[in-house]
Amino acid sequence: MIVPMVKVYVAARSRDRQRLLEAIGELGVIHLVPADPAQALVDEQTAEQIQSLQRALQVLYGIEPQGDQPELSAVEAAREVLRIEHQTAEYGNRLATLHHEIEQLDLWGNVRLQQIEELRQAGIDVQFYTVPDHDLAAMAAECVAVVGEQSDGRAVVATASRKQNVGLPESASVLPLPPRDAPTIREEAARIDADLKAAHRRLAELAHLDPQMQAELGxxxxxxxFVVAQRGGLTSEQLFAVQGWMPAEQGRTLAGELDKTGLPAAVHWMEPAADEQPPTLIRSPAWARPVEGLLQILGTVAGYREFDVSVPFLIALPIFTAMLISDGGYGVVLLLAFTLGYRKLAPALGTQFTRLMILVSLAAVVWGGLCATFFGVTLYPPVIAVDMTEASRTFMMRLCFWMGAIHLSLAQLWPAIGLFPNLRFLNKVGWAVFIWGMLGVVQMFVLKTPMGWDTPWPYLLVTGSALAIVFCQPSWNVGKMMLMGFANFPLSMLSSFSDVISYVRLMAVGLASSVLGVSFNEMARGIDAWPLAILVLLFGHSLNLGLAMIAMFAHGVRLNMLEFCNNLGMQWTGYRYNPFSGRTTQES
Known part of the structure; x- marks a missing residue:
């Protein structure tokens, strides 16, 4: 559920501002809102140090400490880390440029420009030309040698002469020397590579200071x-006040909690106005909290007046992902990976997201068991066949469309409950009914099922359309009401059709995953060398599993975030409840 919020004002004597902020920080329940955001800013030096420490910790993440610990402060260490990061980026760019230059010098081999210059100083003129093969005999000099060939077939000829009287055919062209030779470039690349290794060693030494940087950042x-809270308050000669949001359940006890600190303070709270947007605090059931990990990765926050979608997401996402994977073997691999590697994966991916992936893995194992498919092999007669047969494809498409109708109609009925007894709730009910009628339309086009007046689909379409149009904008002005309904209906109707048919992706991607697994098995079966066959199997099934994980976000998450949430009316316009407590916190 989304926790109800109240707006709160807390005022104290101006000389008690420090005590007031400390007391509010100890309580840790008020999400402070600055009175003037332009004034509620931290000084540039502190902001720069925070940014440097954050970026440095990101650079050092995963680097094992080695060598001696440097005698540096946390901020100095962070700045050196960022300087090294900048240098290594420049080194990498320079190495890429040098490698490109060397590729252009294949023709010249290991020739050194210094050697040619020494010959010239000794009176021997060395020149290079390109000549067609049929004119090679016309080259005249004290020394003539073919040293290479260009991509166009012309020969590269070197001439050496003390008298500079070289005879050339008209087809000969002078080949200028390159600005740098390959050995010189390799020497520079070796120096840069050594500098890179030294930089990496220095980063490993600086990694010893990771705990100090974490502490300094905190x-x-x-x-x-604290500074932002102080500068964001309302100030006069006698009074200092702050404003913010807090859970309504705690707003009534705030004055008493402040009294316990012995601080004279006045508290006033009120319900949020219709045009105000309080922060969002979601308290999902404990079993539905794994979805929070996904929403944090996506960076989405429900608006204060929107919905907590944790429960429907947790039910739908594992089912959708299992259908997209369509292989119990992959589910077993994921389950073992996320359970056995839980201690290492949870800090990196987040505890809740890791738990979500365990649930997804379990669902994949169950669905794979129903399909009897493990690593592309059918082990026993399946309860639900996922293969290329007509019967299987028809059943899976029908199943997907029905799941879509259930999913989308629930998304329409949920806000209808909140709108009741406002007549607009009938608009939502109408769209829910219309979606079931649209199910019949989709099945008619895709599966060629009948849709006559002897089926329920036309009646559902007519009933749903009537409710959706009439109660789109309920008003005593019937003409205006009908006009608004008809104006909004066409696009919403087309959207309903595309939303229902969009769920066929569950069948299509799941079938593709199954076929790809079978194909890799057949490919490996046709290879006589068993080590190579094993490599093909490992590569093929790893690739298929990776594609399945991409499909979870590209399709499974999409069906929840777009199709379901669009029908629910979600706009994800919220921001997180972040109470002032002297540190950045978030209720878990």
């Missing part, structure tokens, strides 16, 4: 948050 963030 201290600076706490200091910055």
């Amino acid at each position: 201290r600076l963030q706490k200091q910055a948050e």
Whole structure:
């Protein structure tokens, strides 16, 4: 559920502003809102240090400490880390340029320009030309040698002469020397490579200071948050006040909690106005919290007046992903990976997201068991066949369309409950009914099922359309009401059709995954050398599993975030409830 919020004002004597902020920080329940955001800014030095520490910790992530620990402060270490990062980026770009230059010098081999210059100083003129093969005999000099061939077939000829009287055919062209030779470029690349290794060693030494940088970052963030809170308050000669949001359940007890600190303060709270947007605090059931990990990765926050979609997401996403994978063997691999590697994966991916992936893996194992498919092999007669037969494809498409109708109609009925007894709830009910009628239309076009007046589909379409149009904008002005309904209906109707048919992706991607697994098995079966066959199997099934994970986000998450949430009316316009407590916190 989305926790109800109240707007709160807390005022104290101006000389008690420090005590007031400390007391509010200890309570940790008020999401402060600055009175003037332009003034509620931290100083540039602190902001720069925080940014440097954050970026440095990102650079050092995963680097094992080695060597001696440097005698540096946390901020100095962070700045050196960023300097090294900048240098290594420049080194990498320079190496790429040098490698490109060397590729252009294949014709010249290991010739050194210095050697040619020494010959010229000794009185021997060395020149290079390109000549067609049929004119090679016309080249005249004290020394003539074919040293290479260009891509167009012309020969590269070197001449050496003390008298500079070289005889050339008209077809000969002078080949200028390159600005640099390959050995010189390789020497520079070797120096840069050595510098890169030294930079990596230095980063490993600086990694010893990771805990100190973490601690300093926390201290600076706490200091910055305190400064922003202080500068964001309302100030006069006698009074200092702050404003913000807090859970309604705690708003009634705030005055009493402040009294316990012995601080004279006044508290006033009120319900949010219709045009105000409080922060969003979601308290999902404990079993539905794994979805929070996914929403954090996506960076989406429901608006205060929107919906907590944790429960429907947790039900639908594992089912959709299991159908997209369509292989119990892949589910077993994922389950073992996320359970056995839980301690290492949870800090990297987030505890809740790791738990979500365990649930997804379990669903994949169950669906794979129903399909009897494990690593592209059918082990026993399946309960639900996922293959290229007409019967299987028809059943899977029908199943997907029905799942889509259920999913989308629930998305329409959920806000209808909140709108009741406003007549607009009938508009939502109408769209839910219309979606079931649209199911019949989709099945008629895709599966060639009948859709006459002896089926329920036309009646559902007519009933749903009437409710959706009439109650789109309920009004005593019937003409205006009908006009608004008809104006909004066409696009919404087309959207309903595309939304229902969009669920066929579950069948299409799942079938593709199954066929790809079978194809790799057949490919490996045709290879006589068993080590190579094993490599083909490992590569093929790893690739298929990777594609399945991409499909989870590209299709499974999409069906929830777009099709379901669009029908629900979600716009994801919220921002997180972040109470002031001297550090950045988030209720878990």
